[in-house]
Amino acid sequence: MRHRTTGRPGWNRRPECPGTVPRNQHSFAFVLYMSPTRPRVAYVITNSEIGGAQTHVADLMRALRDRIDATLLSGGDGPLFAATEAVGARTIRLSMLDNALSPIRAVAALRQLMSALRQAAPDLVHVHSAKAGALGRLAAWLLGIPVIYTVHGFAFKPAAPRLRRVAARVAETCLAPLTSRFICVAEAERALAGKLPVPGSRVTVVHNGVADTEARAHPAQPLSRIVTVARFAAPKRPDVLIRAFAQAPLEHCELVMAGEGPMREAMQQLAAQVAPGRVSFPGNVADIPGLLASAQIFALASDHEGMPLSVLEAMRAGLPVVASDLPGIREQAGPTDAAWLVSVDDAAAFAVALTELGRDPSRRAVMGHAARVRWEENFRIDAMAEATWQVYRQVLGQRRTTASLVEPT
Secondary structure (H helix, E strand, C coil), X not given: CEXXXXXXXXXXXXXXXXXXXXXXXXXXXXXHHCCCCCCEEEEEEEECCCCHHHHHHHHHHHHCCCCCEEEEEXXXXXCHHHHHHHCCCEEEXXXXXXXXXXXXXXXXXXXXXXXXXXXXXXXXXXXXXXXXXXXXXXXXHHHCCCEEEEECCCCCCCCCCHHHHHHHHXXXXXXXXXXXXXXXXXXXXXXXXXXXXXXXXXEEECCCCECCCCCCCCCXXXXXXXXXXXXXXXXXXXXXXXXXXXXXXXXXCEEEEECCCCCHHHXXXXXXXXXXXXXXXXXXXXXXXXXXXXXCEEEEXXXXXXXXXXXXXXXXXXXXXXXXXXXXXXXXXXXXXXXXXXXXXCHHHHHXXXXXXXXXXXXXXXXXXXXXXXXHHHCEHHHHHHHHHHHHHHHHHHXXXXXXXXXXX
């Protein structure tokens, strides 16, 4: 299609928003192509890389594609853009939005984000991740757009480093009054939200959900593979898993650590020292369901978590879970035999769990079945999408009510 005023391909022209990069031909014509009967929702997330929050956003847009007109605003150039475009949503890349701590860059990112939001003209902004959660809420407030913040995990948890904990608490205290609604992925996060200056009526728990696949694990088979899927960065503790695996007398078994991140090289060196030839690092794996189906145990060690999607993916596959004893993970397992939870940084306790499960295929089968049933009953994607949709309706309804009250007569 050619642009009528220039004769050139429609989106080869200079973007009106400095620094933003249109990802498809609809990105900067958002207002022109929106259905008047469906709300326009802008999803803002710091980075488009592979990660739990990014998967959550992609799944949400896919599940709500028939109810909303969505656009994604994100930094980086990761696979989230392609996933968004695959479900027919619009995308805008924000070149200044990243995880850098520079105040100057943050101000530039805020200006760029506000310009992009003016073009997108959403009815609602839905923000995810720490930096985008902060800048997105400020930008939406300045533009008079209602904003929802999904808390994948507050950074002021007691287990977080002190300086980060204090800074996050101050930031969230300032941003809470600007937030139309908090969506917490776990009850533990709702409890933390209670420490902020926001009424409980503006905090909703919507558990994470993951879509079903045909891939199923067979945990009763002879133990040959233990899998973890995680970004090699805090708050994850891959070092604990590597040391635990090295201590566990599990012959003919490998530990597969899927993911990327700044700690990956150091973890490869640690594995070479304590468990040479027994730990593999495949990087980001496209077929996570297939990888999980090839394993007999899933393991995850973290200092703190919200509600990790990797655990839900393992439960969906029917795998027994060995994980850190954290509130969100306890909520995932519930009162079932789905998971064996151990102290956060106790490599010896992890080693005991891996060893005992490794020697007991019947127990692995029982735990794997319990995990699958728990996922089926509580963590399907359609339940998450419906609950989120209801929050959208409530927030947009409140906006319309407020607008009608201030209209001149």
